[in-house]
Amino acid sequence: DAGVIQSPRHEVTEMGQEVTLRCKPISGHNSLFWYRQTxxxxxxxxxxxxxNVPIDDSGMPEDRFSAKMPNASFSxxxxxxxxxxDSAVYFCASSGGDAGLxxxxxxxxxxxxxxxx
Amino acid sequence: DAKTTxxxxxxxxxxxxANLPCNHSTISGNEYVYWYxxxxxxxxxxxIHGLKNNETNEMASLIITEDRKxxxxxxxxxxxRDTAVYYCIVINNNNxxxxxxxxxxxxxP
Numbered sequence: 101d102a103g104v105i106q107s108p109r110h111e112v113t114e115m116g117q118e119v120t121l122r123c124k125p126i127s128g129h130n131s132l133f134w135y136r137q138t139x140x141x142x143x144x145x146x147x148x149x150x151x152n153v154p155i156d157d158s159g160m161p162e163d164r165f166s167a168k169m170p171n172a173s174f175s176x177x178x179x180x181x182x183x184x185x186d187s188a189v190y191f192c193a194s195s196g197g198d199a200g201l202x203x204x205x206x207x208x209x210x211x212x213x214x215x216x217x
Numbered sequence: 218d219a220k221t222t223x224x225x226x227x228x229x230x231x232x233x234x235a236n237l238p239c240n241h242s243t244i245s246g247n248e249y250v251y252w253y254x255x256x257x258x259x260x261x262x263x264x265i266h267g268l269k270n271n272e273t274n275e276m277a278s279l280i281i282t283e284d285r286k287x288x289x290x291x292x293x294x295x296x297x298r299d300t301a302v303y304y305c306i307v308i309n310n311n312n313x314x315x316x317x318x319x320x321x322x323x324x325x326p
Contacts, residue, residue, distance in 0.1 A: 104260075133314075143261070143304075143316040156313055191260050204251060204308055208260025 104209035106192050112215045118180040121212045124173055125194030133206060134167055134177050135191040143191075149175065182216045189213050221305045226321040229299075235292040237320050239305030242286040248309045250281060252290045253316070254301040261304065261316070264290065295324045 105124040113119055125132050133148040147157040149169045157167070164183070169175040179186055193206040222240040229235040241250065251266040265272055265279045267288070272279045278291040292299055304319040 135316075142318055143255075145313065145315060148313065193260070204249070204266070204314060205263040206261075206314065208262070211258075211260055 104192055104194055104207050106190075106209040106212050108212060109210060110213045110215075112217065113182055114217050115183055116181045117216075118178065119182045119186075119214060119216075121177040121190050121192075121214070123175045123177070123192030123209060125175070125192070126196075126207055127173065129194035129196045129207070130172070131195045131206075132169060132175050133193040133195075134175070135193065135208075136188045137191065137211075138188045146177070179214075182214075184216045187214055187216050221307055221317055223303075223305050223317065223320045225318060226323070228323050228325055229292075229295045231297060231324055231326050232294055235290075235295040235299065235322055235324070237290040237292075237303050237305075237322065238287065239290070240287045241305070241307045244285050244307050245309070248307045250279065250285075250288050251306045251308060251314070252277070252279065253304045253306065254299075255304070255319070256298075256301040264303075295322075297324050297326065300324045 107122045131150050134146040135143055136146055137143045144159055146159045147167045148155055152169045165179055167177045189211045191208050191211045193208040195206045249266050249268050252264040253261040254264055255261045265274055265277050267279045267281050281288045300323050302319040302321050304316050306314050308314055
């Protein structure tokens with residue numbers, strides 16, 4: 101398996117533009133997570149899905165952020181409009197455990213480094 | 218989920234054992250202890266997890282105290298490639314992992 105795939109790996113955009121980050125989880129995994137990492141705030145959980153359904157989006161910073169998982173093999177994180185303070189590395193992770201099981205090994209993708217000018 | 222406390226940084230000599238402590242004094246009975254690490258510019262990587270018993274795998278050993286209020290991750294023979302930030306996370310049966318600041322381990326030659 102190729103692992104969790106994220107695209108693009110690097111994104112540079114200007115303030116006010118829409119940004120879409122993409123993630124393909126490991127085949128067979130039924131949980132997917134979006135994280136954001138900055139020097140100031142560390143690694144933060146933004147949202148996670150279980151069986152394509154959003155379970156907890158309390159970490160999404162504001163309405164400019166939205167995430168979708170239309171099927172088991174694809175998810176997007178969209179920022180519209182983007183702002184310089186959104187600059188960060190965004191990680192996607194997937195796991196094979198359903199909520200209620202003890203095994204929470206999450207497999208992380210390589211991340212997307214976003215720079216908003 | 219219970220909060221964890223880790224030292225911000227540690228050094229270890231190459232080839233020696235690295236012992237990374239974690240305090241989780243408010244852990245509850247159904248919460249597991251998970252360890253992840255993040256090597257520079259990469260995504261976090263799962264290392265090991267445990268509930269009550271000590272655990273060992275090909276990467277590390279996890280020692281959990283009898284009262285479960287603290288644990289230690291042991292890398293038996295640290296190499297330069299083990300230089301990373303190590304995160305101790307306490308989580309129950311949901312998937313909602315919250316990463317703290319972790320311990321920055323530097324393995325020195």
